[in-house]
Amino acid sequence: MNDPGLKDIWVYLSASPLLGLTITLVAYGLAYRLYLRTNSNPLANPVVTSVAMLIGLLLLTGTSYNDYFEGGQFVHFLLGPATVALAVPLYQQFSRLRQLWMPVTISLLCGVVIAAGSSIWLARIFGGSFEIQMSLAPKSATAPVAMGISEKIGGLPSLTAVLVVITGITGAVLGTKLFEWIRVKDDTAKGIAMGVAAHGIGTARAFQVSNQMGAFSGLAMALSAFATALLVPWLVDLLEAWIPA
Amino acid sequence: MQFLNGITLLLVYQLVGEVTVRLLGVPIPGPVLGMVMLFITLWIRGSTPESVETASTGLLSHLSLLFVPAGVGMMAHFSRIADEWLPITLALLLSTIITMVATALVMQVTTWWLVGSAANEEQNHE
Numbered sequence: 001m002n003d004p005g006l007k008d009i010w011v012y013l014s015a016s017p018l019l020g021l022t023i024t025l026v027a028y029g030l031a032y033r034l035y036l037r038t039n040s041n042p043l044a045n046p047v048v049t050s051v052a053m054l055i056g057l058l059l060l061t062g063t064s065y066n067d068y069f070e071g072g073q074f075v076h077f078l079l080g081p082a083t084v085a086l087a088v089p090l091y092q093q094f095s096r097l098r099q100l101w102m103p104v105t106i107s108l109l110c111g112v113v114i115a116a117g118s119s120i121w122l123a124r125i126f127g128g129s130f131e132i133q134m135s136l137a138p139k140s141a142t143a144p145v146a147m148g149i150s151e152k153i154g155g156l157p158s159l160t161a162v163l164v165v166i167t168g169i170t171g172a173v174l175g176t177k178l179f180e181w182i183r184v185k186d187d188t189a190k191g192i193a194m195g196v197a198a199h200g201i202g203t204a205r206a207f208q209v210s211n212q213m214g215a216f217s218g219l220a221m222a223l224s225a226f227a228t229a230l231l232v233p234w235l236v237d238l239l240e241a242w243i244p245a
Numbered sequence: 246m247q248f249l250n251g252i253t254l255l256l257v258y259q260l261v262g263e264v265t266v267r268l269l270g271v272p273i274p275g276p277v278l279g280m281v282m283l284f285i286t287l288w289i290r291g292s293t294p295e296s297v298e299t300a301s302t303g304l305l306s307h308l309s310l311l312f313v314p315a316g317v318g319m320m321a322h323f324s325r326i327a328d329e330w331l332p333i334t335l336a337l338l339l340s341t342i343i344t345m346v347a348t349a350l351v352m353q354v355t356t357w358w359l360v361g362s363a364a365n366e367e368q369n370h371e
Contacts, residue, residue, distance in 0.1 A: 002318070024310075024313055024314060025310075027313070028307075028310045028313055032307075036297040044344040045309070046309050046310075046311045047312055047313060047316055048312075050313050050316075051313055051316035051317055051319065053325045054313065054317045054337065055317055055319065055320045058317070058320060059320065064368065065317065065318060065320055065321045068311050068314075068317060069314060069318075072313070072314030072317065073285075073314065075310060075311055075313065076311065076314040076315060077315050078304065078311050079276070079311045079312070080259045080275070081252065081255040081256055081259055081276070081300075081304060082304040082305060082308055082311055082313075083259075083274075083276035083277060083280055084255045084258045084262070084276050084279040084280045084283055085255055085277070085280075085297075085300065085301035085304045085305055086301075086305070087280045087281075087283035087284040087301075087304070088283075088287070088293055088297060088301035088302075089301070089306075090280075090284055091287040091288065091293060092285055092293070094288065099360060100356060100360060100361045102355065102360070103352055103355035103356045103358075103359055103360060104352070106289075106351060107348050107351045107352035107355060108348075109349060109354065110347060110351045111344055111347065111348035114347050114348070115340060115341075115344040116345050116346050118336075118339070118340040118344065119336050119337065119340035120258055120330075122335060122336035122339050122340055123332045123333070123336035126331055126332035126335045127331070127332050128329055128332030128335060128336060129329060132329050132333060133330060136336055136337065136340075139337065139340075139341075140341070142274070142277070142324050144274040145273070145274050145277070148274075151358060156325075158248070158321070159322050159325055159326075160322075161315055161318060162315075162316075162318050162322050162326075163333070163337060164315075165315050165316040165318070165319070165338060167337055167341050168312065168321070170317070170337065170338060170341045171341050171345060172309075174341070174342065175345060177343075178342065178345055178346060178349075179349055182346055182349065182350060183348065184349040184352075184353050186352070186353060186356065187350045188352065189352035189353045190349060190355070192348060192349070192352045193344075193345045193346075193349035193352065194280040194320060194345070195349075196344060196345075196348045197341050197344040197345040197348060198345070200311075200312060201306060201308075201309060201312050202310060204307075204308035204312075205295055205309075207305060207306075207308065208263065213295070214305070215311060215355075219344070222277050222280055222281070225273065225277050226273055226277070229273055233327050234369060236297070
């Protein structure tokens, strides 16, 4: 990059959101093509491959995350309207939802308590610091809720955001195989489990399986956001009283 | 035009959700409340307008893409994660597996108990 012309172009690009936005879309496009090439193998989850490509590229060019996010934020922003949009598939499953409201409520409450309780407890027995335990506690909730809770109970909100994404990817990658092993065939049960454990990334994966699984996953994600916000701070106090760190 | 109208409506619901959450001081994200409000609207209305359906399908068909920028945020936390990689990896992995398995089984068993086998018939995939 000794050529002054090229350098000027680079200075312009690194200061504008254009590059960050474009590489996000290009990386995802490539990752998605790879995913289709592998016959939709969950291990080739497009989030994993595109994140890996982008981190590699940013490290290689010495670009900071903040500079990248100038452009990335436009994609990130769409998470809001996409969450609202989940009302549509949910409404399409309304008759089934009405039939299943009791099992859904019970599974959701169990799932939320298990998700938070097990992550705190496991982090503790494997020697994680208090900050790590608290940053992990809300990991199964959707990012904005998880960050708010993390802050409230003594975790690091920005670390929680990353752990939330890793959790979602883990759930999306392992989900279908796990359900096969434990012989759960119902798309409603699979959807609820996916949404409770792996929020929006799990929901994205669920929609690739079927519309019904996607809709129930979206429902579980939304309701467990409520439940996590209400239950987790209380659960943390309870755990402190029972098994002091 | 359909897509534009639909997107506008989704943004209006999100906006109303965000404002309500802030006014009431509840610890729930605005978009989640917006989703609940849109769901109630569709319920009362009895059908989904074409515009909302177009926008919703468009956004949800590539939901994974929207998580990519947050995932790249991992690079800003490399050292922290490297310091405590063992508890983080094990807790995250095992807890996610336990949660998913337990929730799926509870849902399956309670469906059998409370709703009966009628709910378990072959599902029609759209």
